[in-house]
Amino acid sequence: MGQPERPDAEMSDNKKKTQxxxxxxxxxxxxxxxxxxATVRDVQDALAPAKKLAYTSAATILRILEQKGFVTxxxxxxxxxxxxxxxxxxxQSRSLKNLSEKLFDNTPAALxxxxxxxxxxxxxTLGEIRALIDKRLRDDKR
Amino acid sequence: MGQPERPDAEMSDNKKKTQxxxxxxxxxxxxxxxxxxATVRDVQDALAPAKKLAYTSAATILRILEQKGFVTxxxxxxxxxxxxxxxxxxxQSRSLKNLSEKLFDNTPAALxxxxxxxxxxxxxTLGEIRALIDKRLRDDKR
DNA sequence: TCCTTTCTACGAAGACCTTCGTTTTTCTCC
DNA sequence: GGAGAAAAACGAAGGTCTTCGTAGAAAGGA
Numbered sequence: 002m003g004q005p006e007r008p009d010a011e012m013s014d015n016k017k018k019t020q021x022x023x024x025x026x027x028x029x030x031x032x033x034x035x036x037x038x039a040t041v042r043d044v045q046d047a048l049a050p051a052k053k054l055a056y057t058s059a060a061t062i063l064r065i066l067e068q069k070g071f072v073t074x075x076x077x078x079x080x081x082x083x084x085x086x087x088x089x090x091x092x093q094s095r096s097l098k099n100l101s102e103k104l105f106d107n108t109p110a111a112l113x114x115x116x117x118x119x120x121x122x123x124x125x126t127l128g129e130i131r132a133l134i135d136k137r138l139r140d141d142k143r
Numbered sequence: 144m145g146q147p148e149r150p151d152a153e154m155s156d157n158k159k160k161t162q163x164x165x166x167x168x169x170x171x172x173x174x175x176x177x178x179x180x181a182t183v184r185d186v187q188d189a190l191a192p193a194k195k196l197a198y199t200s201a202a203t204i205l206r207i208l209e210q211k212g213f214v215t216x217x218x219x220x221x222x223x224x225x226x227x228x229x230x231x232x233x234x235q236s237r238s239l240k241n242l243s244e245k246l247f248d249n250t251p252a253a254l255x256x257x258x259x260x261x262x263x264x265x266x267x268t269l270g271e272i273r274a275l276i277d278k279r280l281r282d283d284k285r
Numbered sequence: 286t287c288c289t290t291t292c293t294a295c296g297a298a299g300a301c302c303t304t305c306g307t308t309t310t311t312c313t314c315c
Numbered sequence: 316g317g318a319g320a321a322a323a324a325c326g327a328a329g330g331t332c333t334t335c336g337t338a339g340a341a342a343g344g345a
Binding site: 027031089090092093094096097098100101103104105109110112113114115116117118119120122124126127128129130131133134135137138141 | 169173231232234235236238239240242243245246247251252254255256257258259260261262264266268269270271272273275276277279280283
């Protein structure tokens, strides 16, 4: 019996809702984001060989994800079909924001600085990034 | 700022298991990065009021951090003085790399894209970031 | 119908995390 | 040298995470 989970509703009466995914949960959400909709079996099959889990383990993780509100399920026949309620974009934002706050003194520029320093970014990639910034600068002007 | 970064002399016999800091550990490392060197008491005092811990809790966390190789200690009198062995820069890199891999398909440009989309970055910040990219583009040319 | 397969439900084991209290050690100052 | 204060050492309690096994329900075919 799942109550309808609204996409990004902040849990009203609860305090520290689990905001972040654990290692395995992220792995599962990634599969779900790729698949769109999936049964336990689908997700289990989609796991990288190195990360294969027993069927019941996969089922447990999905049940937990639903408990935590990250996915919903609908029953089709005897089988649950799962779907992410949290979008990848949203979770990317949330994670980035967290990283920026916790590790970069809330200074996104510092984060980018480290990124371009660390990675051997190709000229092409750097150009892409620059284009993004320029676009944003232009858009903001308007 | 800037700690003397010792090349990883840590984790002698350990597996590469513990690569990331837990929530509380990160809080402690942040204090240590700020303080440079610190006793248990120093770190405990430096904690934000909302995150205060009992003295023995603080001592435990530091002991664990040392076990995991993230800090070293020297004894001065009866008191341990702790110092980070892992630099903040290094940990920033490690975290960013992880985030990029796990959540951005190893595509740093996508990460930056999300960042500039999400944050209400000031024109100034955007300019800073752009300057970073430009500098890197210039440097790479050489 | 009844057997087999496939699913859900549940709980347990073991690892790790967080917090703290108790005990032991160590230093300092009369 | 002994009392008292501060620190270290230790471990336990309660929580979460990860993994899986067992039990039982559901569906369908012989």
